[in-house]
Amino acid sequence: MNEAPLGLLFGILAALIVLSGFFSGSETGMMSLNRYRLRHRAKSGHRGAKRASKLLEEPDSLISTILIGNNLVNNLAATIAALVAIRLYGENATLPAAVLLTLVFLIFAEIIPKTIAAYKSETVAYAASHILLPLKKLLFPAIWLVSHITHFVLRLTGIEKNDGSEHIGLDELRTIVGEAGHLIPKHHKGMLMNILDLEQITVDDIMIPRNEVFGIDIDADTDIIIRKLRDAEFTRIPVYQNDIDNIVGILHQRDIINSVDEQGRVQRDALLQAIRDPYFIPEGTPLNTQLFNFQKQKRRLGVVVDEYGVMQGIVTLEDLLEEIVGEFTSNLSTDTDDIVHQADGTYLVDGTTTIRDINKSMKWDLPTDGPKTLNGLLLEKLESFPEGSVGLTIDRYYFEILEMKGNLIQSVRAYSKGKGRR
Template identity: 40%
Template sequence: MDSVPLWVPVLALVLLILLSAFFAMAETALMASNKYRLRHLAERGNRGAITTLKLLERTDRFLSLVLIANILLNAMAAALVTVVAIELFGNEEGVITAAAAIVAFLLIVFAEVAPKVIGATYPEPISIATSLPLQTLMRMARPLIWFVNLFVFGLLRLFRIRTGADARQTRLSPEELRSIVLEGGNFIPQKHRSILLNLFDLDTVTVDDIMIPRTQIEALDLSDPLETILEELTTCYHNKLPVCEGEINRIVGILHVRKAVGLLREAEDLTKDHLRELLVAPYFIPQDTGALDQLQQFQEQRERLGIIVDEYGEVQGLVTLDDIIEEMIGNFTTSVPGTARGDSVGWNAKGECLLEGSTPLRDINKKLGLDLPLDGPRTVNGLLLEHLQEIPEAPIALRIGNCVIEVVQVQNQAIRIVKLLRPVASRRLLSF
């Protein structure tokens, strides 16, 4: 050591610390990399991303290489500092202790903490940049890695710890995918994020949640006078209408309004039989059918309108293809009187919201940010009647959860108008 200049061991120490930092940074970057982003880059032909994915397929070999290299480099750095300290200051216990403390500090700061923080901050760029050198080193050190892993896997089998592709395989649940979409706010436009979230929710939505209730169905009754039927046709807002005979539960077909209007212009003596000839068979949907399943059924059956019936065959409502699509992407059709769902829901300056009793609870929760229960009744009217166990005499107010609901108008055995008050922590009312 007397003939070796001091700068040589110093330079060797710096080189060893840099190499150790390289492996520490590469290890953290690869383990923190987003595999979906790497797959996207790999599909676009990025060679670094392809190599990185190959390394991640065998994390056992990669980790063995990194840990072997780090341990050897750190041991060499500690030995080098100790030898230089002894040559300069003598073989004393205090000198060796001080040398060990110095090399430990240098390795912790420059070879562990700092490079790992950098690797965790920029995982994909660093993992792509370091993948090719790491792959080359893995090929060169394959015999050593095999020898080390021989004992490692033997120890893991002793403790019955599974390894391999099956143990590493991960599948994202819908809830995890939903969290990814929510956390990607800076990268996904608000409208796109809303559509994706609605798609996740569609699996839990049934046709009952989005249907037009039977009381709001606009239908032609063939038992009415012909003049009444013709007047309804000429003032109709819809393209298709259910046609019943006597009552809504006796639906005999679906009438295409445009064809009926065309027949009005051509036929001089129009009769009800002419209208019957235009009817197509109604398409019935069982109650509680999933909205996503019904969307597929509409596609397979080439239908756009379905009548929802319960287990007794009683008509409960009507749902269209547009209703399901709007549940995913939001309202896009022309507003029709009496059919808009939740369009005008919103708090006013006083923190109040006036709603019809038939407003769906799902729309209220979505528009007002509330958490009203959805496992029972589907409308405000049904929710209030369930809690009150009677038809109330307005005005009356109660709190469900953290929301105060006031009954404003009751008509025809149903709650017609309600007022919601914005939740305030200081309100003290009887809760249900």
């Protein structure tokens, strides 16, 4: 090597710098790959993705291959740079040559290749896999030795090798969906986020409360029952006996046709036979579980009961699906019958409106881990039933109780202090 022409040495040194840059860039490119995208492309038949996936199945062997090659190249480059410096300027030039070589390697074999690989990870990784796969086989004895020594030292320090499997939780999955950007349409992104939130929402949060349930009394006269059925806005109606707490079944409007005789009158016996057994749901059931239960039981309406079997409200499949896809309505306004936006920037809110509906409609963040309705939240904060108009503040939101009906807050004016009142 001492007798080799300087031109050849400079050429070898340049080649070693390129090789060092290759190993540095390939390491960054391989480690920067999106594993889920990589698996998708590999399953789709992409050859580069298949090679990269095979390499990443054993990340420790891959890193060993890259580092063995990189360190070998760097040491050879340092040796050749020292020979060139001695031949040109004598032994005193070895230190300046080492400093210069470090600067060259830092820029051209580390920073630039790794920056390119970070921005173009797939391109770099797929191209590098052509070389890394055969190199891994060629260096197998050295990799085997290095890996066993490394694992032995790690065991001495109490660090165990894991299986390399990747598990992501719901929070991480929400972040992935939230940061998908233009890759997922806004509406689809909202649906995906709603699906991920299903297990954090229970039937208590979306049920129609007991005092708002529309039902018919089975002991009432047939004419009264028919009159109520004609006025009903729903296809499935709870049937109770004497009291709404005593649900005895569910009646489908479609089944009433079978109870009509030739004169167009409803036969009571046939009507009673059309009543289906009720389906009960324990309070606190997560929505993801209830969606599965609706599918398994082939039901579309359930009665929510507490631990004592007392009715709390009803939940329909439509209510549950609305939590995923949004309201089934043709009204494009954000106002509902329970929440009405006023010209002065305030809202008139019905006391029975759920906290979740308020948060969704008004883009607020009232606490949802306590009372489920605005009436319950305000009474909890007041710790008593108000007499007359009363105002109170919860976080940055102001509420003014406008109307009471018995022990129920009927109407409330509300606004956010952050936005102010015009």
